[in-house]
Amino acid sequence: MANQETQLLLCASCGAPIDATREVMKTRRYNCMYCGNSGLIPKPHNSGGIEVQTALDEGMRQFLNGNFDSAKNCGERVLAVSKNNVTALFFVNYYKAFSAATKNTKAFDQVFDEVLPEAEFEVEDEELFKQLCAKTIHHTGAFEEQLLAKFLEYDDPKEVVDFTESFSPVNIMMRKDFEWFTPKIASLYEQIVALGPTPKTAYALYTMCLKNPESPLLTKNWYLKTKVDRIYKDVILPLEKIFKNIKDDALRAKFVGGYAKVKAAYEAGMKQG
Numbered sequence: 696m697a698n699q700e701t702q703l704l705l706c707a708s709c710g711a712p713i714d715a716t717r718e719v720m721k722t723r724r725y726n727c728m729y730c731g732n733s734g735l736i737p738k739p740h741n742s743g744g745i746e747v748q749t750a751l752d753e754g755m756r757q758f759l760n761g762n763f764d765s766a767k768n769c770g771e772r773v774l775a776v777s778k779n780n781v782t783a784l785f786f787v788n789y790y791k792a793f794s795a796a797t798k799n800t801k802a803f804d805q806v807f808d809e810v811l812p813e814a815e816f817e818v819e820d821e822e823l824f825k826q827l828c829a830k831t832i833h834h835t836g837a838f839e840e841q842l843l844a845k846f847l848e849y850d851d852p853k854e855v856v857d858f859t860e861s862f863s864p865v866n867i868m869m870r871k872d873f874e875w876f877t878p879k880i881a882s883l884y885e886q887i888v889a890l891g892p893t894p895k896t897a898y899a900l901y902t903m904c905l906k907n908p909e910s911p912l913l914t915k916n917w918y919l920k921t922k923v924d925r926i927y928k929d930v931i932l933p934l935e936k937i938f939k940n941i942k943d944d945a946l947r948a949k950f951v952g953g954y955a956k957v958k959a960a961y962e963a964g965m966k967q968g
C-alpha cells in the first residue's frame with residue numbers, strides 16, 4: 696500500500712538516506728547505518744488517490760449507519776486498487792462474518808491474525824481502522840493482543856497509548872474469565888504503560904482482580920486450590936510488573952499501593968483455603 700518511492704527518507708540526526716526496507720516500513724523504526732541514530736520515520740499518507748479515500752470515507756459512513764452491505768461494496772472498490780488495505784478488508788469481512796445470510800467468521804479472523812501483523816498503514820486508513828475496532832469491541836475485543844502488538848511495533852508512543860486507552864479498558868471489563876490474560880498481553884501492557892498516561896487501562900486491570908467473574912476475590916471459592924493458585928501465578932503476580940512500569944510517578948504510586956492491598960487480600964484468601 697505505502698508508496699515511499701517518491702519520498703526520500705532521511706536520518707533525522709545526520710541526514711543520510713535511510714534504506715526503506717520492508718521491516719523499516721512495517722515498524723517505522725530505523726537505525727542509521729552512518730551515525731547509529733535510531734528513530735521513527737514519518738507515517739505515509741494515502742497513496743491510492745482520491746478514489747480510494749472517497750471509498751473508505753463512504754464505507755465508514757455506511758458502516759456507522761449500520762449499512763454493512765454498502766460498506767462492503769465500498770471496501771471491494773478499494774481492494775480492487777489496493778488489495779491489502781486493512782480497513783477495506785475489515786468492511787468486507789465484517790459483512791461476511793456478522794451480516795451476510797450465511798455467516799463466515801474465518802476471513803474476519805484472518806484480517807487480525809494474518810493481514811494485520813504485516814500491514815503497512817497509511818495515516819488515513821489507520822485512523823479509520825482504529826475507529827472501527829473501538830466501535831465493534833464485542834467482535835474485535837478477541838484480537839486485543841494482535842492490535843496492541845501491532846500498534847506498539849508501529850505507532851508513535853502517544854498514539855499507541857491513546858488507542859489502548861480507547862479500547863482496552865472496556866474490553867478488560869467485558870472479559871468473562873482470565874483465559875485471555877496471557878504472558879504476551881501482560882508484556883504488551885507492561886510496555887505500553889511505560890510510554891504515557893494510561894489511567895483507564897490501569898484502573899480496569901486493578902478492578903478486574905476484584906470483579907472478573909472468575910476472580911476468587913469475587914466468588915470466594917478459595918477451596919478451588921488449583922484454580923486459585925493458577926490465577927495467582929498467571930494474573931495476580933504479572934500485574935505487579937505492569938503497575939510498577941507506569942510512567943507517571945503519582946499514577947504509579949496510586950496503583951502500586953492499591954495493587955499491594957489486592958495482592959495481600961488474595962494471599963490471605965489462599966491461606967484460608
Ligand SMILES: [Zn+2]
Pocket residue numbers: 706707708709710711727728729730731732
Ligand atoms: Zn544518521
